[in-house]
Amino acid sequence: MSMNTIGFLGAGNMAGAIIKGLIASGFEAKSIWVFDRNQDKRDGWAALGLSIAKNADDLVIHSDALVLSVKPQGLKETCESIASAVADHKPLILSVVAAIPAQSIAQWLSASLPIIRVMPNTPSLVQAGASGLFANNLCLPEHKAFAETVFRAVGRISWVEDEQLIHSVTAAAGSAPAYFFRFAEAMSKTALEQGLTEQQARTLIGQTMLGAAKMILETNEDIGQMRKNVCSPNGTTERAIFSFNDDQIDTVVNNAMKACFDRSVELTDLLSQ
Numbered sequence: 531m532s533m534n535t536i537g538f539l540g541a542g543n544m545a546g547a548i549i550k551g552l553i554a555s556g557f558e559a560k561s562i563w564v565f566d567r568n569q570d571k572r573d574g575w576a577a578l579g580l581s582i583a584k585n586a587d588d589l590v591i592h593s594d595a596l597v598l599s600v601k602p603q604g605l606k607e608t609c610e611s612i613a614s615a616v617a618d619h620k621p622l623i624l625s626v627v628a629a630i631p632a633q634s635i636a637q638w639l640s641a642s643l644p645i646i647r648v649m650p651n652t653p654s655l656v657q658a659g660a661s662g663l664f665a666n667n668l669c670l671p672e673h674k675a676f677a678e679t680v681f682r683a684v685g686r687i688s689w690v691e692d693e694q695l696i697h698s699v700t701a702a703a704g705s706a707p708a709y710f711f712r713f714a715e716a717m718s719k720t721a722l723e724q725g726l727t728e729q730q731a732r733t734l735i736g737q738t739m740l741g742a743a744k745m746i747l748e749t750n751e752d753i754g755q756m757r758k759n760v761c762s763p764n765g766t767t768e769r770a771i772f773s774f775n776d777d778q779i780d781t782v783v784n785n786a787m788k789a790c791f792d793r794s795v796e797l798t799d800l801l802s803q
């Protein structure tokens with residue numbers, strides 16, 4: 531099995547982040563194929579040197595691995611439209627689509643195929659993505675190795691053995707950049723009120739998030755201990771943390787992650803038939 535080309539069916543925000551991350555990490559643009567039904571998007575990708583398929587079937591024919599990257603609501607129709615090209619060409623199927631089980635994809639493609647579900651996130655754009663992966667039982671080690679090559683090129687990966695855990699990956703990583711952007715938006719607003727300029731706030735807050743993230747990933751220190759190390763007794767940080775605790779930060783975060791998880795389960799129930 532040789533894996534030389536990768537195709538993206540639907541090249542919007544998420545596929546775009548992966549594609550740009552892959553190019554930045556040295557993947558040859560011409561080996562990346564895309565088909566998006568939006569002409570402007572196709573033109574934009576062509577300008578970056580990617581190979582543009584004439585239509586979805588043409589994409590399948592040119593792809594050793596095919597990434598399904600349309601919205602969950604459109605996946606059934608999309609899969610059914612490419613079923614015969616997939617049956618003929620048999621690309622490795624990688625799906626980044628939230629909530630849709632591998633079994634539904636196989637059924638809509640009318641085929642028993644190796645399918646890898648991936649829940650990536652948009653920091654893949656800057657090669658700092660986090661992707662959870664699940665392989666169905668038809669995947670061989672070389673299929674998993676190929677998926678690892680792609681998603682390691684744009685960040686860190688973690689395999690899950692139980693497909694249900696993709697819901698948890700969605701709550702902890704796929705959707706999670708938005709939580710941190712939301713937190714940064716709130717911090718920036720206050721920093722401006724406290725006299726910093728927008729650019730100063732962006733630099734200081736962004737770098738602080740990056741620094742805290744690097745400490746989590748690159749040291750073995752307990753996260754709670756790292757938080758305590760910032761808090762001088764009766765100092766400034768302690769007051770901020772007391773304020774978060776008084777405002778029930780654990781409940782706020784728990785509610786948000788549960789809402790995310792529950793919506794993922796709900797979408798599965800609504801869309802997987």
Ligand SMILES: NC(=O)C1=CN([C@@H]2O[C@H](COP(=O)(O)OP(=O)(O)OC[C@H]3O[C@@H](n4cnc5c(N)ncnc54)[C@H](O)[C@@H]3O)[C@@H](O)[C@H]2O)C=CC1
Pocket residue numbers: 539540541542543544545546565566567568571586599600601602604608626627628649650651652704705
């Ligand atoms: N945006 C994110 O942060 C993440 C998104 N995902 C998943 O990625 C998938 C795509 O999401 P986004 O990129 O955010 O959406 P998007 O709307 O930005 O991109 C979807 C693209 O698919 C194209 N498209 C739709 N139907 C098509 C068809 N039949 N043939 C060709 N192109 C078609 C659209 O024109 C659009 O450009 C979703 O299933 C989502 O659950 C997963 C993880 C993170």
Ligand SMILES: O=C(O)[C@@H]1CCC=N1
Pocket residue numbers: 628700704705
């Ligand atoms: O919001 C969504 O449904 C998609 C899936 C994970 C991130 N974005």
